[in-house]
Amino acid sequence: MRKILRSLANMSLLQQLSAIIIVFVGIFIGFFTIYLRGNIDDFVTNQCMNIIQRSQQTVIDNVVSGKQGYSELTYDSDVMHFVFQRDKLKTYYGSATYSEEFLKDITRMVAAHGSGWIESNVDLEGKMYYYRLYTIDSATKVISLMDENYGKSIASTLLSSVSNNTALIFSLMFFLLMIWVGTIITPLHQIQSYVEKVRKGDEQAVMTVERGDEIGEMARALVDMKEEIEDQEKTKEEMIHNISHDLKTPIAIIKSYAESIRDGIYPYDTLEGSVDVIIENADRLSKKVQSLLFLNRLDYVMDQERDTDKTTDMITLVNNVCQSFKMIRPEVKVEKYLQKGVTFKGDEESWRIVLSNLLDNALRYAESEVVIDVHDDMLTVFNDGQPISEEQQKRLFKPFERGDKGKFGLGLSICYKVCNTYGYKIEEENMPNGVIFIISAKEPAEVKKDRKSAKGKK
Numbered sequence: 001m002r003k004i005l006r007s008l009a010n011m012s013l014l015q016q017l018s019a020i021i022i023v024f025v026g027i028f029i030g031f032f033t034i035y036l037r038g039n040i041d042d043f044v045t046n047q048c049m050n051i052i053q054r055s056q057q058t059v060i061d062n063v064v065s066g067k068q069g070y071s072e073l074t075y076d077s078d079v080m081h082f083v084f085q086r087d088k089l090k091t092y093y094g095s096a097t098y099s100e101e102f103l104k105d106i107t108r109m110v111a112a113h114g115s116g117w118i119e120s121n122v123d124l125e126g127k128m129y130y131y132r133l134y135t136i137d138s139a140t141k142v143i144s145l146m147d148e149n150y151g152k153s154i155a156s157t158l159l160s161s162v163s164n165n166t167a168l169i170f171s172l173m174f175f176l177l178m179i180w181v182g183t184i185i186t187p188l189h190q191i192q193s194y195v196e197k198v199r200k201g202d203e204q205a206v207m208t209v210e211r212g213d214e215i216g217e218m219a220r221a222l223v224d225m226k227e228e229i230e231d232q233e234k235t236k237e238e239m240i241h242n243i244s245h246d247l248k249t250p251i252a253i254i255k256s257y258a259e260s261i262r263d264g265i266y267p268y269d270t271l272e273g274s275v276d277v278i279i280e281n282a283d284r285l286s287k288k289v290q291s292l293l294f295l296n297r298l299d300y301v302m303d304q305e306r307d308t309d310k311t312t313d314m315i316t317l318v319n320n321v322c323q324s325f326k327m328i329r330p331e332v333k334v335e336k337y338l339q340k341g342v343t344f345k346g347d348e349e350s351w352r353i354v355l356s357n358l359l360d361n362a363l364r365y366a367e368s369e370v371v372i373d374v375h376d377d378m379l380t381v382f383n384d385g386q387p388i389s390e391e392q393q394k395r396l397f398k399p400f401e402r403g404d405k406g407k408f409g410l411g412l413s414i415c416y417k418v419c420n421t422y423g424y425k426i427e428e429e430n431m432p433n434g435v436i437f438i439i440s441a442k443e444p445a446e447v448k449k450d451r452k453s454a455k456g457k458k
Contacts, residue, residue, distance in 0.1 A: 017181050021174060028166070040158050044151045048130040049119050055079040056132055056144040059093060063136060078150045084141045087111040101125065109133065110141050187215050191222065198226055231395070247288065250281035308422075312348040314374050315340060321355045322372070329363045332370055339375035346422040354418050355379075357411035358437055365435070377441040384434035396428055 055076040063083055080094035087110055089103060105124050110133065117134040128148040135141050187209045197205035205226070209219035257278045260267050268274040315338045322334055344351055358381040362370045365385030373380045388396065397416035419426045419439055427438045 017177060021177070025170075028170075040155055040162075043158070044155045045121075045130065047154060048146050048151050049132065051076055051150075052079055052119075052130060052132045052144045052146055056081060056134060056142060059083070059142055059144070060134065060136060063140065063142065076146075079144055079146050081142060081144045082106055082110075084110045084143070086139050087141075090140075099125070106143060106145075110143055113141065184215065187211060187219065191215075191219055194219075194222065203230075232398070247285065250285040253281045254278050254285075308346065310347050311343045311345055312351045314338075314342045314344050314351070314379060317348060317351055317355060318372055318374060318379075321352060321359060325356075325359050325363060328360070329366070332363055332366050332368060335369070335371045337371070337373045337375070342374050342377070344377070344379075344422065344424070346418070350418045350422075354415045354439075355381075357415050361411060362437075369434075379439040380436055382431070382434055382436040386435075387430035388428060388435055393428060393430075397426065 056079070059081045080092065082092045083090045084107070087107065089107060092098075102125055109122065109131075113133050113135070115135045115138075117132065119130075119132045121128055121130050123129075129145045130148070130151065131143060131145040133141065133143045190207055190209055194205055194207040207219055207223055209216055211219070257267055257274050261271065261274055266274045268277050318336060318338060322336065325334075359370070359372070362381050362383035362385075366383035367385055369382075369384045371380075371382040373382075397412050416426055423442050424439050425442050427440075429436050429438065
């Protein structure tokens with residue numbers, strides 16, 4: 001069965017439709033020739049027997065009442081009746097002429113029957129007859145017969161009606177299916193052509209599939225994906241340019257200061273001061289390289305940490321990180337509102353990186369105030385800087401996305417990955433007087449969804 005389904009999946013839609021129609025027609029033919037034909041035969045037999053019984057009852061009533069004469073009967077012209085007394089033919093009703101052999105066969109059938117009644121069919125002189133044999137009293141019996149021609153005419157009429165109606169319905173269904181498949185194949189061809197153009201690097205590739213179903217959703221998703229890829233490529237190009245610039249500056253300073261010291265010149269007045277400048281720029285260079293390396297291996301590290309049982313005391317961590325950033329912008333007031341006993345799931349070093357990035361970002365944009373609030377599985381970092389534009393909000397947590405005063409554009413992307421790994425979500429909101437970043441525990445359904453998504457990316 002699996003091989004059949006795999007073979008079917010490898011066919012084109014038109015071939016699949018044709019195969020389905022062929023199978024369906026085969027099933028219908030089997031249904032028509034076996035089940036339906038049998039039911040029609042049963043229906044015809046019942047109809048013939050009902051006609052025979054109704055007509056025979058008139059004969060029985062006349063025999064019992066003593067009426068004589070065929071013309072007095074209400075009868076069906078297709079039914080013949082034979083009345084026997086003491087197994088001998090007394091009279092019969094019908095306009096046909098019967099052979100002597102035919103009458104002998106009828107007489108033998110009546111003589112072989114006891115009391116009561118029987119309905120069946122019999123072959124007489126090469127023709128099939130439906131009959132009903134009824135015993136009026138111990139001496140009198142009536143047998144009524146109808147030949148197969150009447151039944152065949154009913155069956156033929158029914159079969160013709162059913163087959164014609166079925167053929168009409170199938171033709172209409174096939175026509176509608178072809179139209180439906182056409183409406184599927186056409187946009188799929190458009191999607192295929194669009195993907196092929198994008199694969200070849202055609203920046204002018206466009207696709208307009210106006211549908212509200214899954215095909216339309218897929219087409220819109222592909223267009224959105226192309227636009228997002230283009231945006232990411234532009235962001236990466238800009239990021240590479242910025243990284244090159246940011247790396248060249250400390251390298252140039254280190255090189256120029258080292259060459260000056262070698263020549264006996266101290267650009268910063270003293271040897272110690274000049275060496276300190278070299279060390280400072282080397283540290284800047286080291287931090288930038290570490291950020292790039294950390295982001296590169298973050299997926300692997302976080303995958304190992306996904307089911308960790310480690311916890312981090314967020315109160316202690318916030319105090320330590322704030323202490324280390326104390327002299328970055330001493331003119332900015334940093335307020336803390338910390339609820340005791342709050343712990344977050346995960347490794348302390350990973351949360352240190354998250355908090356450091358958020359605090360560094362807040363200090364960079366703040367005008368006069370930064371507020372850190374920790375309570376009930378939630379951490380917020382607020383700064384009273386300018387609001388973030390709607391366009392930047394859409395791409396805020398993507399790698400290589402930098403703000404106006406940003407550095408590498410890696411910090412918030414790292415925060416997003418760490419939070420997502422440990423079952424937390426990070427969001428940004430523009431406030432009336434600034435910007436706030438919120439880290440909070442996810443609902444169970446959200447965590448389950450993210451884990452499925454992570455498995456799919458592997």
